[in-house]
Amino acid sequence: AQSVSQHNHHVILSEAASLELGCNYSYGGTVNLFWYVQYPGQHLQLLLKYFSGDPLVKGIKGFEAEFIKSKFSFNLRKPSVQWSDTAEYFCAVNARGGGTASKLTFGTGTRLQVTL
Amino acid sequence: KAGVTQTPRYLIKTRGQQVTLSCSPISGHRSVSWYQQTPGQGLQFLFEYFSETQRNKGNFPGRFSGRQFSNSRSEMNVSTLELGDSALYLCASSLAISGGDQYFGPGTRLLVL
Numbered sequence: 046a047q048s049v050s051q052h053n054h055h056v057i058l059s060e061a062a063s064l065e066l067g068c069n070y071s072y073g074g075t076v077n078l079f080w081y082v083q084y085p086g087q088h089l090q091l092l093l094k095y096f097s098g099d100p101l102v103k104g105i106k107g108f109e110a111e112f113i114k115s116k117f118s119f120n121l122r123k124p125s126v127q128w129s130d131t132a133e134y135f136c137a138v139n140a141r142g143g144g145t146a147s148k149l150t151f152g153t154g155t156r157l158q159v160t161l
Numbered sequence: 162k163a164g165v166t167q168t169p170r171y172l173i174k175t176r177g178q179q180v181t182l183s184c185s186p187i188s189g190h191r192s193v194s195w196y197q198q199t200p201g202q203g204l205q206f207l208f209e210y211f212s213e214t215q216r217n218k219g220n221f222p223g224r225f226s227g228r229q230f231s232n233s234r235s236e237m238n239v240s241t242l243e244l245g246d247s248a249l250y251l252c253a254s255s256l257a258i259s260g261g262d263q264y265f266g267p268g269t270r271l272l273v274l
Contacts, residue, residue, distance in 0.1 A: 081265075089251065089265035135204065148217045149194065149253075149263060151204035 047072035049138050051152035058126050059160050066121040066155050068110075068136030078119040079137040079149070080110055089135070095119065106130070131159045163188065165254050165266035173272045179240040182269045186233050186254030192216075193235040194263060195227060198249040207250075210235055211258045239271075247273045 050069045058064060070076065080092040093104025100112040110121045119136060136152040166185045174180050186193050194217075195207040206219040210229035229235045233254075239246055249270050253263035 079262075088267045089253075091262055091264070094262060137204075147258065148206045148209060148219065150206065151196075153203040 047076070047138055047140060047150050049136050049150055049152035051134075051136055051155050053155045054153070055156045055158070057158045057160065060128055061125045064121070064123040064126045064130075064157070066134055066136075066157070068119045068121065068152060070117050070119065070136075070138045070150075072117075072138065072140055075141045076138050077141060078110075078112060080104065080108070080119075080121050081135045081137060081151075082132050083135065083154075084132045092121070092134070126157075126159050128159045128161055130157060132157060165252055165264055167250075167252050167266040167269050169269060170267065171270050171272075173274065174242050175274050176242055176244060178242050179238065180242060180271060182237045182239075182250055182252075182271075184235045184237070184252030184254075184266060186235070186252075187264055190254035190256055190264070191233050192255045192258050193229055193233065194253045194255075195235070195237050196251040196253065197221075198251055198268070199247075204251070207237065209258065216258055242273045244273050247271060 048071050052067045078095040081089045082092045083089050093102050095102045095112045103109045108123050112119050133154045133156050135154045137149050139147050139149045168183045192211045194209040196204050198204045208227050209217040213229045224240045227237045249268040251268045252266045255263045
């Protein structure tokens with residue numbers, strides 16, 4: 046079964062600082078990768094996704110993520126965070142090809158707090 | 162296009178009772194997945210339904226069950242509630258099974274006393 050690790054549980058940044066949230070997964074086969082965001086009081090929203098092709102994917106609100114297959118990583122980045130980026134961020138993975146591994150597996154989440 | 166809706170939004174039950182949660186997917190979406198979100202365990206997959214059939218199941222006891230109707234609406238049932246079942250239950254819909262984007266509803270917050 047696949048698993049997802051998010052090493053940063055709580056990150057505090059000042060506005061305009063750069064952001065990088067780590068995400069590593071374990072699975073031997075081909076995967077789809079996702080980042081979801083949950084703003085305070087709101088439901089989970091898809092931030093960006095990687096299915097195939099260019100390993101550098103761009104999402105909404107200036108976020109991007111890079112898939113590095115050799116490192117089993119899919120780190121989330123943003124050059125300059127804003128106060129409105131305060132939220133919890135979840136990395137998720139599922140395996141292609143169906144079967145039980147095709148279920149979406151989430152990391153434990155990283156709480157990002159952006160200060161003014 | 163309306164998003165995923167879940168009812169009720171909040172629920173208080175006592176130990177031993179049972180509960181049924183409802184989820185209406187985005188129009189045209191045929192896959193519905195259910196997740197349990199708790200502070201300690203994060204988001205954990207419960208099960209996925211597609212075309213009225215359970216296609217995938219997580220590691221939860223048999224007290225957790227679900228079903229999907231012909232209009233793709235789904236219900237989740239938890240019997241013999243335990244204190245540890247207190248959580249936010251999220252429903253997500255997608256066009257395809259598992260591999261596609263999932264769109265989440267606001268969740269049903271269940272408190273078991």
